[in-house]
Amino acid sequence: MSSPDAPTVIAPARRLTIARAIAEAIGQEMERDATVLVMGEDIAKLGGVFGTTTGLLDKFGPERVRDTPISETAFIGAATGLAAAGMRPIVELMFVDFFGVCMDAIYNLAAKQCYFSGGQVTCPMVLMTSVGGGYGDAGQHSQTLYATFGHLPGLKVVIPSNAHDAKGLMLAAIRDPNPVVFMYHKALQGMGWLGTVQRSITDVPDADYLVPLDKAKVVREGKDLTLVGLGLSVHQALDAAERLSGEGVSAEVIDLVSIAPLDRQAVRASVRKTGRLLAIDDDYLSYGVGAEILASVCEAGIALRSAPQRIAFPDIPVPFTPVMEHFVLPNADKIVAAVRHMMEPSAND
Amino acid sequence: MSDAPSNRSDRLWMYTTMVKSRYFEALIKPAYFEGKTPVFNMAKGPLPGEMHLSDGQEPCAVGVCAHLRPGDTVTATHRPHHVAIAKGVDLDAMAAEIFGKASGLSGGRGGHMHLFDARVNFACSGIIAQGLGPAVGAALASKLRGEDHVAVAFLGEGAANQGAFHEALNLASVWKVPAVFVIEDNSYGISVAKRDCTAVERNSDRAAAYAMPGHFVAGNDADTVYRIAGEAIARARRGEGPSLIEIETCRLEGHFMGDAEGYRPKGEVDRLKAADPIPAYRQRLLADGFEAGELDKAEAEARAAVDAAFAAARAAAYPQPEEAFAHVFA
Structure with missing residues (x-):
C-alpha cells in the first residue's frame, strides 16, 4: 500500500536457526500448495525432535501434519505412493542412522519410480533427516551417511550450512519433481539442547525464494x-x-x-x-x-x-x-x- | 535366578533389584546435568548424549529376569538400565561404560544405549525393534544345540509397529524357537501416545496373528509380571515355542533427560508417581510378612553396590583416544 511519497519500509532483519527456516519454508509451501503435507515421528504435537515442523500442526491440522507410528518402512513407502498420486509429501526420518529399517522404500521405490515408469510416474517427495555427531550420542545416532545416499541414482541430496540456504533449499526441494534427501546437521540446527555453530544462524527473508539444488x-x-x-x-x-x-x-x-x-x-x-x-x-x-x-x-x-x-x-x-x-x-x-x-x-x- | 529356592527369595530379589535400578538412575540424574547448566547442552558434562531413564518400568525387568539364568539371552532397548541390572550385567563395568571410561563394558565405545555383557548374554540397541531378530537367533542356537536356554527380547509398545516386530514373531513361531517377546507399554513413543499410533488397544492381541500365546499384564506389578513371564519362559524351555507379553507400565521421566514433556496431560506424572510400583511393592511385601529390617538391609546393600560402581566409574581413567580404532574387526 505504499505511495511514492511514503518512506520505504524495510522489514527488520530476522535471524533464524536452520530449524526455524525449515519449518517456515514448509509452512509457506503448505499455504501455497494444498498438495503438500508432512509426516513423521513426533513431527505434529512435538513439532519435530529437531524443530523442523514447529507450529505446523496448529496451523494446518492433523490431516496435513501427521504423526506416524514408528513405522518408517510404511510411511516412507506411503510417501512414494502419495507422490505418485500427485501429492507432495515431506517425510522426516528422525535420524539418518535409522535408514536401515526403511532403505528399500528410499532407494528401490523413491529413487527408481520415475525411471522404471519411463517418466510416467514421478516422485516429488522430500525426505528430511538429521545427521551428525559430536555430542556423545554414539554410533547409531551420530552418522552422516552423505555418500550412502549420494551414491544412489535417482536421489537428489542437499545439505544446508546455514538458515538462509535451508529455507531456499527446502522450498526448491518441495517443488522439485524428484525425491530430494534433505540432510540437516545437528550441530547447525539451532536446537536449544544442542550446541549450534552461530554462523549457521543467518538473516532469512520472509519472502519466497529458491536456492538451487545443484549449485555449490x-x-x-x-x-x-x-x-x-x-x-x-x-x-x-x-x-x-x-x-x-x-x-x-x-x-x-x-x-x-x-x-x-x-x-x-x-x-x-x-x-x-x-x-x-x-x-x-x-x-x-x-x-x-x-x-x-x-x-x-x-x-x-x-x-x-x-x-x-x-x-x-x-x-x-x-x-x-x-x-x-x-x-x-x-x-x-x-x-x-x-x-x-x-x-x-x-x-x- | 530361577534356581532360587523359593518364591520368597525371588520376591526379595525383585524388590532389591528394583531399588538398585531406581537408585542407579537417581545417581545418573545429577551427574547428567553436571556441565549442562545453566545452558542445557546435550554434548556437555560427564554423561553426554541422550539419556533414557527407566524409572517406573522396573517391574517389567525384574518380573521377567527373575526366571532367567546367565546362559539365557536378553536383548533390550535404548532404555536399558533396569533390564541390564536385572539380567546381572556387571554393575561396575556398566556404570563405567555410561561414563565413557576405559573400564566400561565396551571400553567407552558403546555408551548407555549400547551396553553389551557377553558374560550374561545381554545386549541392547538404540534402534527400535532391532533386538527381536537377534533374540530369535539366540533362541534358535539354543534349540539347535539341544540346550534349554531361552531368549527374551524387550521392546517398547511403539516398536510393535515396526516391520521387524512382525517378521521376528512370525519367524519365531514358524521355527518354534524358545523366545519370549516382552513389550513394555509405557504409553508413549517419545511424544506420540499409543492410542494415536497403534491399531489395537493391546499389542498382546497381535500374538494371534503369529499363532503364539499373547498375555496382557495390567497394573505394573512385579508379582503379576513374574507369574505370567514364568509361564511363558517355562513354556519356551519345554520347547513349546514363543510367547508375547505386553506389560502395562509407565515412564516416570521424559523420553530422554531434558525432555520438556509438553505432550503429557497435566497431572499425569504426579498421578503416575503416586502409584510408583516400588514403594507399593514394599508395602505388599511387608503385608505378606517380610520384616522391615530385612528389606532395609537389602536396600542398603543394593545402594552400596551402586554407590561403589559410580565412585569407581568416576575415578576410572578415560581410554586413550587411539583406542577408537580397536575392535572394528575381530
Whole structure:
C-alpha cells in the first residue's frame, strides 16, 4: 500500500536457526500448495525432535501434519505412493542412522519410480533427516551417511550450512519433481539442547525464494588453495581459513550445498585457480564425498601444486566416549595442520 | 535366578533389584546435568548424549529376569538400565561404560544405549525393534544345540509397529524357537501416545496373528509380571515355542533427560508417581510378612553396590583416544 511519497519500509532483519527456516519454508509451501503435507515421528504435537515442523500442526491440522507410528518402512513407502498420486509429501526420518529399517522404500521405490515408469510416474517427495555427531550420542545416532545416499541414482541430496540456504533449499526441494534427501546437521540446527555453530544462524527473508539444488557456493575467496566442505565442515573450513590468513595462506572455501547432483564445475574452477585441494566432510572416509571431489579434479587433468587431500571420519563406527569421538571427528585444527603440510615446498615432491 | 529356592527369595530379589535400578538412575540424574547448566547442552558434562531413564518400568525387568539364568539371552532397548541390572550385567563395568571410561563394558565405545555383557548374554540397541531378530537367533542356537536356554527380547509398545516386530514373531513361531517377546507399554513413543499410533488397544492381541500365546499384564506389578513371564519362559524351555507379553507400565521421566514433556496431560506424572510400583511393592511385601529390617538391609546393600560402581566409574581413567580404532574387526 505504499505511495511514492511514503518512506520505504524495510522489514527488520530476522535471524533464524536452520530449524526455524525449515519449518517456515514448509509452512509457506503448505499455504501455497494444498498438495503438500508432512509426516513423521513426533513431527505434529512435538513439532519435530529437531524443530523442523514447529507450529505446523496448529496451523494446518492433523490431516496435513501427521504423526506416524514408528513405522518408517510404511510411511516412507506411503510417501512414494502419495507422490505418485500427485501429492507432495515431506517425510522426516528422525535420524539418518535409522535408514536401515526403511532403505528399500528410499532407494528401490523413491529413487527408481520415475525411471522404471519411463517418466510416467514421478516422485516429488522430500525426505528430511538429521545427521551428525559430536555430542556423545554414539554410533547409531551420530552418522552422516552423505555418500550412502549420494551414491544412489535417482536421489537428489542437499545439505544446508546455514538458515538462509535451508529455507531456499527446502522450498526448491518441495517443488522439485524428484525425491530430494534433505540432510540437516545437528550441530547447525539451532536446537536449544544442542550446541549450534552461530554462523549457521543467518538473516532469512520472509519472502519466497529458491536456492538451487545443484549449485555449490564459493563462501570465501582465496588464491592458494581450495577447501571444499558441506554442512558443518563448511564452518570448520571457514574457521581454518581465517586462521590460515594470519599465516599468509589465502584459502578459498566452497560450500557444496548438494552432493547429488554434485557441482563438479564449481570445484574444478576453484582448483584451476588455486592449484591445491583439500576436501573435508564428517562422513566415513572410504568411498566418500572427499573421494568424489578429488576424483572430479583428477579426472579433469587440472595441474596441481600439491597432492590433493581429504579429511573425513575414519572407517570406524562412531564411538561414544568423547575422548575418542573428538579424536576422530574432523575439525578446524586438522584442516589447518593439513593445509600447512600442503603448503610446504616438499609437498610438491 | 530361577534356581532360587523359593518364591520368597525371588520376591526379595525383585524388590532389591528394583531399588538398585531406581537408585542407579537417581545417581545418573545429577551427574547428567553436571556441565549442562545453566545452558542445557546435550554434548556437555560427564554423561553426554541422550539419556533414557527407566524409572517406573522396573517391574517389567525384574518380573521377567527373575526366571532367567546367565546362559539365557536378553536383548533390550535404548532404555536399558533396569533390564541390564536385572539380567546381572556387571554393575561396575556398566556404570563405567555410561561414563565413557576405559573400564566400561565396551571400553567407552558403546555408551548407555549400547551396553553389551557377553558374560550374561545381554545386549541392547538404540534402534527400535532391532533386538527381536537377534533374540530369535539366540533362541534358535539354543534349540539347535539341544540346550534349554531361552531368549527374551524387550521392546517398547511403539516398536510393535515396526516391520521387524512382525517378521521376528512370525519367524519365531514358524521355527518354534524358545523366545519370549516382552513389550513394555509405557504409553508413549517419545511424544506420540499409543492410542494415536497403534491399531489395537493391546499389542498382546497381535500374538494371534503369529499363532503364539499373547498375555496382557495390567497394573505394573512385579508379582503379576513374574507369574505370567514364568509361564511363558517355562513354556519356551519345554520347547513349546514363543510367547508375547505386553506389560502395562509407565515412564516416570521424559523420553530422554531434558525432555520438556509438553505432550503429557497435566497431572499425569504426579498421578503416575503416586502409584510408583516400588514403594507399593514394599508395602505388599511387608503385608505378606517380610520384616522391615530385612528389606532395609537389602536396600542398603543394593545402594552400596551402586554407590561403589559410580565412585569407581568416576575415578576410572578415560581410554586413550587411539583406542577408537580397536575392535572394528575381530
